[in-house]
Amino acid sequence: MKIEDEKSFDELGDKEYKYGFVTDIESDSLPPGLNEDIVRAISKRKDEPEWLTDWRVKAYHHWTTLEEPTWAKVEFPPIDYQALSYYSAPKQKIDAPKSLDEIDPELLETYKKLGIPLHEQEVFAGVVAVDAVFDSVSVATTFKGKLEEMGIIFGSFSDAVKEHPELVKKYLGSVVPYKDNYYATLNSAVFSDGSFCYVPPGVRCPMELSTYFRINAANTGQFERTLLIADEGAYVSYLEGCTAPQRDENQLHAAVVELVAHKDAQIKYSTVQNWYPGDKDGKGGIYNFVTKRGHCRGDNSKISWTQVETGSAITWKYPSCILKGDNSVGEFYSVAVTNNMQQADTGTKMIHIGKNTSSTIISKGISAGKAQNSYRGMVKVVETAENARNFSQCDSMLIGDQCGAHTFPYIDVSNPTAQVEHEATTTKIGEDQIFYCNQRGLDTEEAVTMIVNGFCKEVFRELPMEFAVEAQKLLGISLEGSVG
Amino acid sequence: MLKELRKKAEADFKANGFPSTKEELWRFTDVSRVANAEFSNEWKEASVDFQPLDKIVVVFENGKLSREKSNFGDLPKGVCIGSIMDLVDPRIGSLADAQSAFVSANTAYFTDGAFIEVTDGVEVDTPIHLVYLADADGAAFHMRNFISAGVGSKVTVVEEYIGETEKNYWTNAVTEVFVADRGSVDHYKVQRESAASFHFQTLEAHVGADAVFSNHAVTFGSALGRNDIRGKLTGEGGEAICNGIYLLKDKQHFDTHMFMDHAVPKCNSHEMYKGILDDKARAVFCGRILVQKDAQETDAIQFNGNLLLSRGAKVNTLPQLEIYADDVKCTHGATIGELDDVELYYLQTRGIDPVKGHAMLTFAFANEVLDEVKCKVVKIKIEDLVHAWLEKVSA
Numbered sequence: 001m002k003i004e005d006e007k008s009f010d011e012l013g014d015k016e017y018k019y020g021f022v023t024d025i026e027s028d029s030l031p032p033g034l035n036e037d038i039v040r041a042i043s044k045r046k047d048e049p050e051w052l053t054d055w056r057v058k059a060y061h062h063w064t065t066l067e068e069p070t071w072a073k074v075e076f077p078p079i080d081y082q083a084l085s086y087y088s089a090p091k092q093k094i095d096a097p098k099s100l101d102e103i104d105p106e107l108l109e110t111y112k113k114l115g116i117p118l119h120e121q122e123v124f125a126g127v128v129a130v131d132a133v134f135d136s137v138s139v140a141t142t143f144k145g146k147l148e149e150m151g152i153i154f155g156s157f158s159d160a161v162k163e164h165p166e167l168v169k170k171y172l173g174s175v176v177p178y179k180d181n182y183y184a185t186l187n188s189a190v191f192s193d194g195s196f197c198y199v200p201p202g203v204r205c206p207m208e209l210s211t212y213f214r215i216n217a218a219n220t221g222q223f224e225r226t227l228l229i230a231d232e233g234a235y236v237s238y239l240e241g242c243t244a245p246q247r248d249e250n251q252l253h254a255a256v257v258e259l260v261a262h263k264d265a266q267i268k269y270s271t272v273q274n275w276y277p278g279d280k281d282g283k284g285g286i287y288n289f290v291t292k293r294g295h296c297r298g299d300n301s302k303i304s305w306t307q308v309e310t311g312s313a314i315t316w317k318y319p320s321c322i323l324k325g326d327n328s329v330g331e332f333y334s335v336a337v338t339n340n341m342q343q344a345d346t347g348t349k350m351i352h353i354g355k356n357t358s359s360t361i362i363s364k365g366i367s368a369g370k371a372q373n374s375y376r377g378m379v380k381v382v383e384t385a386e387n388a389r390n391f392s393q394c395d396s397m398l399i400g401d402q403c404g405a406h407t408f409p410y411i412d413v414s415n416p417t418a419q420v421e422h423e424a425t426t427t428k429i430g431e432d433q434i435f436y437c438n439q440r441g442l443d444t445e446e447a448v449t450m451i452v453n454g455f456c457k458e459v460f461r462e463l464p465m466e467f468a469v470e471a472q473k474l475l476g477i478s479l480e481g482s483v484g
Numbered sequence: 485m486l487k488e489l490r491k492k493a494e495a496d497f498k499a500n501g502f503p504s505t506k507e508e509l510w511r512f513t514d515v516s517r518v519a520n521a522e523f524s525n526e527w528k529e530a531s532v533d534f535q536p537l538d539k540i541v542v543v544f545e546n547g548k549l550s551r552e553k554s555n556f557g558d559l560p561k562g563v564c565i566g567s568i569m570d571l572v573d574p575r576i577g578s579l580a581d582a583q584s585a586f587v588s589a590n591t592a593y594f595t596d597g598a599f600i601e602v603t604d605g606v607e608v609d610t611p612i613h614l615v616y617l618a619d620a621d622g623a624a625f626h627m628r629n630f631i632s633a634g635v636g637s638k639v640t641v642v643e644e645y646i647g648e649t650e651k652n653y654w655t656n657a658v659t660e661v662f663v664a665d666r667g668s669v670d671h672y673k674v675q676r677e678s679a680a681s682f683h684f685q686t687l688e689a690h691v692g693a694d695a696v697f698s699n700h701a702v703t704f705g706s707a708l709g710r711n712d713i714r715g716k717l718t719g720e721g722g723e724a725i726c727n728g729i730y731l732l733k734d735k736q737h738f739d740t741h742m743f744m745d746h747a748v749p750k751c752n753s754h755e756m757y758k759g760i761l762d763d764k765a766r767a768v769f770c771g772r773i774l775v776q777k778d779a780q781e782t783d784a785i786q787f788n789g790n791l792l793l794s795r796g797a798k799v800n801t802l803p804q805l806e807i808y809a810d811d812v813k814c815t816h817g818a819t820i821g822e823l824d825d826v827e828l829y830y831l832q833t834r835g836i837d838p839v840k841g842h843a844m845l846t847f848a849f850a851n852e853v854l855d856e857v858k859c860k861v862v863k864i865k866i867e868d869l870v871h872a873w874l875e876k877v878s879a
Contacts, residue, residue, distance in 0.1 A: 071508070381820075383795075398810035401777070407805040413820040416792035422803065423817040428810045 030087040036060060039189050042087045046158050046193075049165055052172075059178035059188035066182045072345040073374045073406060074314050076287065079252060086190040086223070152205055152236075153198040157225050160196035167198055171229055175258040175295045175322070183254040183316075184291040191225035191256070199234035199265075208464050210239035224255040230265035232298065237268040239467055251276075253312075254289045263298025263325065268306070270463055272471050275311035277478075280369075282341025285313025292319035296328035296354075304331040305348065306462045308471040310478040313342060318376065320349035323357035323385075330359040333459040335471070337452075337478045338371030338403070347377035347408075352385035352418070361392035364456045368399035368479055374406040381418040388415060394424040397455055399448070399479070449476040489577045493591035502585045509584075512768040512800045513739040517708055518682050523624035523654055525595075530617040532648050537861045540565070541613040542598055547625035549596050557610060562603035563639075565612060568628050571599040576630050579660045579688035584712065586684045590658040594628035597657075600641060604634035604664070611640040611859055618655060618677065619648035629659040633667040633695075640670040640859050647678035647705060654682040655706075661689035661697065665719055668696045672862050674869070677705035679734065686712040691751075693719025700857055701728035702866050703738055704873060710739040710768075717744075717751035717779075724753040729853045731873045732765035732797075739768040744786075746779040749809075755786040758853050760846060761797035762877050771816065772804040779809050786816040791823065791849050793877065823849075843874050 030041055039060045043053040068079075147154050153164060161168050178188035199205050230236050253275065259267050269292075278285025288311075294303035305319040315338075321330030332348040350359035359379065367373040373396065381388045396405035407424045429451050437447030453460070453472050460468050502519040503510040530545040539557035542565060543550045549567045556565060568576065582588045598614045616627060633639050645655060655677060663669045669689075677683045683706035691697045701711050715724040730738050744753045759767045773784045790799045803816040823845050831841035850870055857863040 396805075396807070398807065398812075401780070401810045403810070404806070404808045406807060407803075407816070409803060409818070411801045411818055411820060412799070413790070413792070414796075414798045416795055416797060416822045418792075419819075419821040421817070421819050422801075424803070424805060424815060426805060426807050426812055426814040428812075 029085050032085045033082045034060075034084070034086060034190065038086055042190055042192070045087065046161070048161055051169060052161060055173070055178065056189050059185050060190075062179055063182070063185040063189055066185060068182050072316050072376070073372060073408075074316060074343040074345050076314055079287070081186075084252060087192060147205070150203055150206070151200040152203060153196065154209055155196060157191075157194040157196045157227065160227075164196075164198070167229070168196065168227070171227055171258065171260055173258075175260060175293050176256050176291050181291060183289040184256050187223045187225060187254050187256045187291070191223045194225040194227075194255070196226070197228045197236060197238065199230045199236045201232040201234060203234050205234070205236040208237045208239050210241065222251075222253050222255075226255070226257040228258070228267060228269070229260045230262060230267050232262045233264040234262070235266045237270070237464060239270050239464060241272040241274070241467070241470070252287050252289070255291070257290070257292040257319075259294035259303055261294065261296050261298065261301035261303050261328075264300045265298065266302045266304075267294060268304045269294070269319070270467055271307040271309075272467055272474065273307065273309045273311050273315070274474055277311050277340065277342050278313040280340050282313065285342070286311065288312035288315045288317060290317040292317065293322065294320065294330070295322045296325050296330065296357075298328075299325040299354070300327045301325050302329040302331075304333075304462070306333040306459065307335070308459070308463070308474065309334070309336040309344060309346060310474045312344075315344040315346050317346045318348055320351070321359065322351045322353065323359065324353045326354040327356045328354055329357070332359075332361045332363070333462045334363045335366070335456045335459045335475070336364070336373055337366045337475060338368070338373045339478055340369040340371060342369075342371045344372070345374045345376055347375045349378040350380070350390060352379075352381040352388040352390070355384070355386040356388070357385055358389040359391075361390070361394070362458050363394040364459055365394070365396045365405055366399065366452055366455070366479070367396065367403040367405045370402045372404045372406070374408060375424075376408045378410040378412070379420055379422070381413045381415050381420065383414045385415050386417050388418040388420075390418075390420045392422040394422075395455070396424070396426045397452065398426065398428050445480065448479060452479060485574060486577055489581055490592050493582055493588045494593070496582045497585055497588035497592055500585060500588070509741065509770075513708075513710055513737065515708070518654060518684075521654070522622070524622050525624065526620070528620050530619050532617040532619050532646050534615050534617060534644070534646055536615075537613040537642060537865065538610045540610050541615060543615045543617065544596060544627065545617050546620045546623060547595050547618075547627065560606060560608060562606035563608055564599070564601040566599050568594070568597040568599045568630055573599070573601070573630060573632070575632065575662060576628075576660065579690060580658050580686055583686060583714070586656055587658055587686050590626045590628060590656050590686075593624075594626040594658070597628035597630070599629075600631045600639070602633045602637040602639045605636045606634065607638040608640070611642050611861060614641065614643045616643070616645045616655065616657075618646070618653050618681070619651050620653055621651050622653065624654045624656065627655065627657040629657065631659065631669060631671070632662040633664060633669045635664045636666040637664070638668045640672075642672040642674065642859075642862055644674045644676070645683065645705070646676050647681050649678055650680050651678040652680045653678070655684070657685040659685065659687045661687065663689065663691045663695040663697045665692040666694045667692065669698070670858055671697070671699045672857070672859070673699070673701045673711075674866065675701070675703045675705050675709070676869070677709070679705060679707060679736070681706050683709035685710075687714065689715045689724070691715060691717050691719070691722040691724055694721040695719065696723045696725075698725035698858070699727070700853070701740070702869070703728070703730040703732075704869065706736065706738065708737050710741065712741045712743075714743045715745065715753065717746050717748060717753065720748050720750045722748070722751045724751075725856070726753070726755045727853050727856050728757045729850050729870070730757075730759045730767055731850070731870065732759070732767060733762040733877060734765065735763070736765045738766075740770070742771040744771075744773045744784065746773070746775045746782045746784065749778060749780045749782070751779065752783045753785070756853055756856070757788045758850055759788075759790040759799065760793065760850060761790065761799065762793040764796040766798040768800045770802040770804070772806065773814060773816070775807045775809050775812050775814060777808040780811040782809065782812040782814065784812070784814045788818045789849070790820045791846065792820065793822070793846070839878055843878050846874055847871065
């Protein structure tokens with residue numbers, strides 16, 4: 001779109017990444033490189049049982065046979081996997097901290113800058129439990145006690161391996177097997193830590209569980225592993241938010257998230273992703289190659305993904321649902337914003353297997369600057385999925401004439417009783433809309449933020465309250481300097 | 485020129501061979517049955533019936549032009565129709581030379597096809613009916629057609645492929661279409677090949693400024709087949725309409741790949757494809773709209789609807805948008821489903837039995853595409869064929 005007042009937009013373009021800083025904490029890292037010894041060393045450092053070490057080693061060997069996928073509509077220089085360091089943990093006192101006071105004050109400072117209310121949480125009793133991950137190891141877990149009373153297990157993945165090995169062994173890799181894809185396999189071999197949550201039958205988790213991720217130590221890829229299980233009739237809502245310090249070298253982030261919903265269970269998984277996107281010329285930024293998948297294992301189960309993707313130089317992410325149980329429901333609500341040189345190839349997969357399964361896909365892609373934003377999704381209805389129902393809507397908005405917006409849906413239907421609908425539209429912000437807002441005293445930037453927020457409303461209303469506010473702010477920050 | 489092109493295409497074809505399902509564009513269509521079959525080039529007369537649409541009809545018999553069966557009517561001045569083997573134009577092969585193994589093979593081995601040229605300002609009222617008759621078992625027909633419409637000219641061309649039941653042969657056609665500025669080409673393709681045959685066609689069209697190209701592809705036949713329809717809007721104000729229906733049964737597999745390239749601003753493209761699938765038939769639809777960087781004020785609409793009549797029928801649909809310009813209006817949609825019980829019930833309450841109601845609703849589903857057919861004689865023909873197909877299916 002053409003707007004006359006170009007000068008003010010240039011000023012806006014200089015807005016720096018708000019969360020860009022590096023905390024100076026000594027890191028206990030392994031040397032760069034990847035081989036079987038490194039994989040074993042990671043496992044040993046984390047004191048893992050033999051079966052898990054073997055699983056990692058199997059994944060590593062399988063990984064060496066794979067090639068990086070090239071089908072996504074993203075471009076980046078080849079990654080030297082041998083130049084990365086695969087483990088980094090903040091140095092700790094010999095005994096693990098028992099309360100927040102014992103935690104490295106500098107670390108607490110980092111979280112403070114990020115706005116995570118760790119201290120305040122004790123005051124704001126019972127709003128949000130944070131299992132905060134600093135680089136690779138869990139530092140503090142709050143509200144664990146309260147959750148424990150209800151039988152909910154929520155904590156770091158490493159703790160879960162020690163305290164509940166039977167559950168981890170049963171579910172790990174059951175949704176995303178270690179052979180799944182290049183990045184998931186790499187993650188299976190070298191995953192550092194992550195969150196684990198188990199909600200027992202019939203329990204409704206009373207608070208939104210959340211984890212804040214943050215990449216720190218230089219040259220360290222971060223490989224989170226998250227496993228969430230909602231047993232029969234359980235309910236859990238999980239929030240995940242990311243910010244990362246500004247850095248010039250590209251950083252690799254290859255996480256795996258597995259969700260399991262048993263009979264009548266419900267999982268709601270929300271993400272706000274704001275990794276460092278690189279500067280205006282595309283220098284730096286995070287490579288976000290994530291595998292997320294939910295398995296509606298039992299009848300009447302439901303998994304809902306909501307994501308707001310504003311950061312990362314490259315996003316490669318397809319949160320999916322396997323609808324195996326009869327009457328199970330899968331949902332995917334997504335807002336992906338790309339500005340400057342950012343590239344996003346994101347979408348979902350809905351695999352209908354059970355009877356009367358239904359899925360909804362609402363995807364909003366916003367592309368500005370020289371960014372490329374693609375929706376790539378699949379809806380598959382197999383022979384057994386009687387009366388399956390899917391509705392997909394993918395809307396794209398283009399801001400400026402240098403960017404691209406693309407839609408690549410794959411629809412495979414093998415059952416005549418299925419009803420599948422897909423629609424996609426592409427629009428821009430009309431000059432008349434902007435003019436109208438200007439007339440009413442809003443400057444162009446406010447107007448754009450408002451219009452874009454309206455465009456994304458269907459997705460934002462799926463987010464938990466506190467996230468929705470944050471997401472709207474983020475959207476504003478991400479699009480700053482894009483108008484013109 | 486053409487000689488060199490054919491040599492190069494043959495080398496390409498021999499070097500690359502047929503595509504495999506590992507290639508994204510051929511993911512859902514396995515052509516190994518064509519690749520592994522042996523084809524001969526022995527010519528024989530064809531004994532297949534056909535009905536000429538109007539006065540002008542050009543008949544190809546098992547891959548060769550038949551002057552006896554053809555009728556060139558009273559051609560208006562400025563219109564040239566003949567065999568591509570007799571007429572020379574440097575543009576032959578300039579649009580389609582090696583997009584796929586099928587195009588390479590065609591460029592290398594084509595033996596005949598229609599050449600139609602309408603000079604500037606000439607309007608041809610009668611539809612030009614091209615008929616391709618096939619009944620030679622084990623033969624391969626590489627047909628090459630060339631259509632050129634001059635500035636401000638107007639022409640209607642109907643390609644009809646008719647094969648005798650159960651004959652096993654391979655039709656591999658390529659049609660190149662040039663529509664000059666303000667020109668209009670109304671193109672139809674009716675495919676009624678033998679149920680045991682292979683049918684592949686690539687259509688390439690370049691559409692000039694303020695010109696209109698419309699294409700309707702109606703598919704009934706072939707065991708395994710594919711239409712590659714590729715349009716490029718090269719002049720401002722150009723318009724492309726690409727519609728079609730595929731009616732498939734038994735174990736038929738038919739693939740439609742559409743690619744619409746908006747290279748310049750202010751062009752429109754509309755695509756509507758409908759599929760009706762019975763038994764264990766399988767349809768693939770891939771429609772890609774590309775809006776290039778400077779193609780502002782593009783208006784592109786694409787829709788693919790599929791009706792599944794039986795268990796075992798299968799559809800893969802991939803409507804794709806690739807957009808590099810911001811001032812555009814692009815939408816696409818796809819649906820897959822079966823007939824609505826409520827609608828059937830409504831008809832029953834009005835005294836229409838379920839079998840008839842079923843046929844009525846199925847026809848209505850297809851009719852949305854038929855409504856767009858401008859040429860009356862063609863419309864009647866397609867309607868009759870669709871009715872006949874539906875009767876066979878419901879019986």
